[in-house]
Each structure stands twice: as structure tokens, then as C-alpha cells.
Amino acid sequence: MDRIVQKMLIYGMVMAAVVEMPVLTQAAERIPNVVFILADNVGYGDMGPYGGGELRGAPTPRTDQLAREGLRLTQFLVEPACTPSRAALMTGQYSIRNGLSLVVIEGSPYTLPGRAVTMGELFKNAGYATAAFGKWHLGGAPHSLPTAHGFDEFYGIPPDISWDSATYVDTIELTHSIPAPRQALLARGPQIVEATAGGPLKHIKPFTQEVRADIDNELVAKSIDFMKRHTDAKKPFFLYLPFSMGHIPNLASGQFKGKSRIGNYGDKLMEGDFHVGQIMDTLKELGVENNTILVFASDNGPSGEAFREFGNNGTPDMGSPGPFRGELGEVTEGSIRTFCFIRWPGHVKPGTTSYAMFSIMDFFPTFAAIIGARVPADRPIDGVDQTDVLLGKSDAGHREHLLSFIGADLVAARWKQWRMYFTDIHPTGQGPQRQPGIFSTSAPLAGYPILYNIEMDPHEDLTAGTFGWVTGPLFKTVQEYLESVKKYPNPPSPNITQFRSETR
Incomplete structure (x- = not known):
């Protein structure tokens, strides 16, 4: 009898251990928060860890810190322009598969299809709180909005145009093309907008050059508030922050105006670097730094000769492609190769560099693999899972080609x-x-x-x-x-x- 009791006790202890194991494993391997900061038309040669920064007359100390704490990709490849790259990032597909292989411009019929599955939906379906603050640029149709594609919150510029729309009213007045008082032009012109999941866009205020200069301060403040709210609620979050750093017209806020040695473009590089540091500091203050994947990348190579005249005081408003040739809008190497940093403490080895070919499309299946989400099986996914590159398990990665x-x-x-x-x-x-x-x-x-x-x-x-x-x-x-x-x-x-x- 004693033996039977003894066996039953041992069996009970073993079963209890088995039952508890998944709980312990789950607690030890919580799904990470993800913060994706996307610069706009910043070249391979602009940031400090790629030979820019101080040598470009615009120091980037916080980005330098991020490189020391994470992984630097030296073959990060994108699509030739803003809309195509953002479509590829959000869907894990070549932009042409969603009819977005040219820049969306106001009045054209091209817009993100309702059937597209975006990164917002990927995270939302996995139980994340989701937000996008800044530039969407995938079309303004109701079925194309970020809040129709998995994002709980959106605040930024009109989703069918870009940062240069801040100049529209001023150039209308300059050319006398539309006879109307300034206040009427402002009311009819581009607006800062916001929306929540499933809801319509609400106009907040006119998007003027003065607002343009301060917009990244607003976007970062909203990002910090979002991260704090969901950390307090103990809910994982996905923050997509496509801010304005790098895109013409590069108008810096008062704190950074005149700070660089190369004019407006350098001022905005330094301001963007500061904002990246604010996000890093917030993650640390909230105690979630070690459980957050932080990505900082650019959507394209730099603006070049085509837009240099947006600069002030004789300084060109343009970036550097480093050793490569090309600029935004072309498919040359300098247009489609740019910078990318990835930090994930305890998983991504600090101070490392990878020469693996890594496409902007690859983030979609890579994040899906990390958080245990399903990639759609009813369409081609052109991105590949690059988790092995992040974890240092593969030098070459899982991509050899790109169209x-x-x-x-x-x-x-x-x-x-x-x-x-x-x-x-x-x-x-x-x-x-x-x-x-x-x-x-x-x-x-x-x-x-x-x-x-x-x-x-x-x-x-x-x-x-x-x-x-x-x-x-x-x-x-x-x-x-x-x-x-x-x-x-x-x-x-x-x-x-x-x-x-x-x-x-």
C-alpha cells in the first residue's frame, strides 16, 4: 500500500511539473513589443555608423548608440520610391502585387486594396495594440486607411500625399492659381488627420510649413504616450512611426534649426537622431527595453538633384548614397540600398554587422515567425523569414535575389x-x-x-x-x-x- 501511495505521489509530482512547464516557458519568453521607426529618403551615406554623421556635418550620436547596442545591416534593400517601399513593408509583397509600384499622388486612382493584409493586421490578430503615427502614403480611400488595416490609432498627414504637401498653400498663393483668401485655402488644403479603428479620418488642423517643422515632435509625443498606456495595461504593442526625417522640405523645429553644418537636411538628420533617442529612453524608463524589438530604417535612398532646390541659403536639401550611384525614384544601387538597425536585447548580439541581403519585405514574415502569427497562404509572400540573421545563426541569410x-x-x-x-x-x-x-x-x-x-x-x-x-x-x-x-x-x-x- 505504501508503495502504491508513493508511486501516486511521484506520478502527481511529475504531472504537476508537466502542466507547469508551458506556463513557465511562456512567462520566460513573452512575445516582444515591436517599434518600427521609418525615416524618409535618407541615404546609405548619411548616418554615422555608415560613414556619415559627423563626417557629413550632422552628428548622429543616438543612432551611433543604437548601432553599438544592436545589428547593422549593410545590404538592406528597398523599392525605388516612398509608396512602393511602404507597400512592400506593410504587406511582405512586391509593391506591384497591390498596384502600388509608383508613388501615390493626390487625385490618382491607385490605392491599397481592401483585401491586402498588412503588418497592422498581423500584429492586431496576435493580440497587440497597434498604432501608426506619421506618413501612410498608401492611398486615402476608406478601405486603404491604416485604421482599416489593423491599426487601432492613426495620426499624421493625409494618407494619399507626402510631407511636401505642407508647401501647397504657399505655392498656390505664389502662383495666384486659385483666387481665394489664405484662410479659405488653408481650410481646403492638406490637413493633419487622425482616426481610430474602423472610423473615418477627422481633420485636426491645416498642414502648413510651420506645422511641418514641428510635426515630428508631435508624432514622437504621441508614440511615447501610446507606449506608456499599453505598458501600464500590460498589453504588447506594435508602434509604426514613419516620421519626416529626410524628406523635402526638411524644416527642423526650433531646437535644431541651424544645428548642423550642412543646412536644413543636416538639421533634420540631427533632429531625427534625437527623436530616436527619445524612443530608446522611453523604452528604458518603462522597463520594456529588453522585451522590445526596435528597428530604425529608411524607406529609400536619398532625394538628390531632382529636389535639391527645396534647400535654403544655398544648401541642397539632399542626402548621400555613400559609395553607390542613384537617388530616390531610380532602381540604381544608391536608390534601393539604405540603412537599417535592429536592436533586441538578449536576442540580437550588440555591436554586430550583417552583410546578408535583407529586403524591406522580409520584416513581414520575420515578425510573423517571432510572434507566432500566420502569414497569409492565399497570395504570394515575397518576403522571407530572416530570424536567423537577427539571432546571429546565419551570416548569409535566406535571400539571394530581389526584383x-x-x-x-x-x-x-x-x-x-x-x-x-x-x-x-x-x-x-x-x-x-x-x-x-x-x-x-x-x-x-x-x-x-x-x-x-x-x-x-x-x-x-x-x-x-x-x-x-x-x-x-x-x-x-x-x-x-x-x-x-x-x-x-x-x-x-x-x-x-x-x-x-x-x-x-
Whole structure:
């Protein structure tokens, strides 16, 4: 009898341990908060850890600290412009799969489809509180708003235009194009807006150049309040902070005006660096620093010659692509390679650098894997899970290739260190009429693509036609994409220069 009792006691103790194990494991491995800060058109050569910062006349001490505390990606690849990159980030798909492979502009019909599944929905369905503060730029239709795609809160500029819309009323007055008093123009012009999940946009105040100069202070203050509220509520949070640092017109707030040695652009770099530090300090003060993935990246390479005239006092309002060529709107290496830092204490090794090819699309499946969320199975997901890169388990990562689109056209492809162009990317016009960047032309090539080796020739000056064997892997990548389109056809591609009256 004693033996039976003894066995029963041992059995009970074992079963109790088994029952408790998942609870203990769950407590020890809480799902992390995620904060994603997205700069706007900041180049590879602008930030301190990439050779910019102090050497660019605009020190970035807090970003330097972030690099020391986390992972620096040196092959972080994006899409050629603001809307395409943001669509790719939010959906884990090439922008063309959602009809957003050109910049959304006011009045055009292109907008994020209602059936798109965004990162907001990914986190919301996993039990997170979600917020987006800043620039959405994926369209203003009701079904395209962040609050229609998983975000509990949104505050920022109109979701179908960008930061330069702060100049609209001033340029209307300058040109006398719309005869109306200033107050009437302000009432009809771009507005700061806000919304909550499922609700309409509410106008808060006119978006003027004065508001533009102070907007990032507002966005960061709202971000801090959001993080505090949900830390107090013991609820995991996903904060998406696409602020204005880097985008023309770079108008710094009073605290940073004149701080850099290179004018408005440098002032805004220093201000953005300060705001990143505010987010870092808040996470520490709230005691959630060790359980938060913090990402700081840029959506594109820099604005260049196309927008330099937004600068004041003779200083160009433009960034640096570092050793590469190109600027916002092109598909050259300097346009689609930019900076990215990832910090996750206890998981991401501090002070590390990865040369793994990492696309902005890869965050979608990577975050899904980390938080245990499901990636949609009814559509192609072009991003790949790069958790092994974050955790230091893989040097090369799980990506070898990337395609680049402009409008309906597949214009370039990357495979490892090789870049191939299917169109001739070149500035239009001559002399003062030269139009680079987003206004450049992509003319079809007559016969053969152009090939470069980015490691041998970072500036893409010398064609690599003698390496003919490279075309095989590149064309295989293209063919795989074309096969996926047969199964999952793309929506109509954006085109804002050709209009047809016939119905289809």
C-alpha cells in the first residue's frame, strides 16, 4: 500500500511539473513589443555608423548608440520610391502585387486594396495594440486607411500625399492659381488627420510649413504616450512611426534649426537622431527595453538633384548614397540600398554587422515567425523569414535575389552581388532641364540587359558583360516571378501618364 501511495505521489509530482512547464516557458519568453521607426529618403551615406554623421556635418550620436547596442545591416534593400517601399513593408509583397509600384499622388486612382493584409493586421490578430503615427502614403480611400488595416490609432498627414504637401498653400498663393483668401485655402488644403479603428479620418488642423517643422515632435509625443498606456495595461504593442526625417522640405523645429553644418537636411538628420533617442529612453524608463524589438530604417535612398532646390541659403536639401550611384525614384544601387538597425536585447548580439541581403519585405514574415502569427497562404509572400540573421545563426541569410519594378515594368534584378538592368535608366534632358531620380526615364534596351558587379564596381561604372554565366540565375528569378503571376495575377499597374476612356 505504501508503495502504491508513493508511486501516486511521484506520478502527481511529475504531472504537476508537466502542466507547469508551458506556463513557465511562456512567462520566460513573452512575445516582444515591436517599434518600427521609418525615416524618409535618407541615404546609405548619411548616418554615422555608415560613414556619415559627423563626417557629413550632422552628428548622429543616438543612432551611433543604437548601432553599438544592436545589428547593422549593410545590404538592406528597398523599392525605388516612398509608396512602393511602404507597400512592400506593410504587406511582405512586391509593391506591384497591390498596384502600388509608383508613388501615390493626390487625385490618382491607385490605392491599397481592401483585401491586402498588412503588418497592422498581423500584429492586431496576435493580440497587440497597434498604432501608426506619421506618413501612410498608401492611398486615402476608406478601405486603404491604416485604421482599416489593423491599426487601432492613426495620426499624421493625409494618407494619399507626402510631407511636401505642407508647401501647397504657399505655392498656390505664389502662383495666384486659385483666387481665394489664405484662410479659405488653408481650410481646403492638406490637413493633419487622425482616426481610430474602423472610423473615418477627422481633420485636426491645416498642414502648413510651420506645422511641418514641428510635426515630428508631435508624432514622437504621441508614440511615447501610446507606449506608456499599453505598458501600464500590460498589453504588447506594435508602434509604426514613419516620421519626416529626410524628406523635402526638411524644416527642423526650433531646437535644431541651424544645428548642423550642412543646412536644413543636416538639421533634420540631427533632429531625427534625437527623436530616436527619445524612443530608446522611453523604452528604458518603462522597463520594456529588453522585451522590445526596435528597428530604425529608411524607406529609400536619398532625394538628390531632382529636389535639391527645396534647400535654403544655398544648401541642397539632399542626402548621400555613400559609395553607390542613384537617388530616390531610380532602381540604381544608391536608390534601393539604405540603412537599417535592429536592436533586441538578449536576442540580437550588440555591436554586430550583417552583410546578408535583407529586403524591406522580409520584416513581414520575420515578425510573423517571432510572434507566432500566420502569414497569409492565399497570395504570394515575397518576403522571407530572416530570424536567423537577427539571432546571429546565419551570416548569409535566406535571400539571394530581389526584383525592382517601376509602374508596370520589371526594370532590374539583383542576384547576390550582381545587378542587371532590363531598361536603360538615365536622366532626361540636358543642362538645366536635366531630370534625374523620380523624373528620370526608363527606356527599353534593344536586345541585351546591362550587368554590373556591385562589389567590384559599387558605382556601376563598368559593365560586366564578360560574366555571361550570371544571366542564368538572374533569369531564373525572373521566371519564378512570372510563374507566380500566372497563379496570382497582379491588379492593374499604376500609370499616371496614360488614360483610356473605353470600359473593360
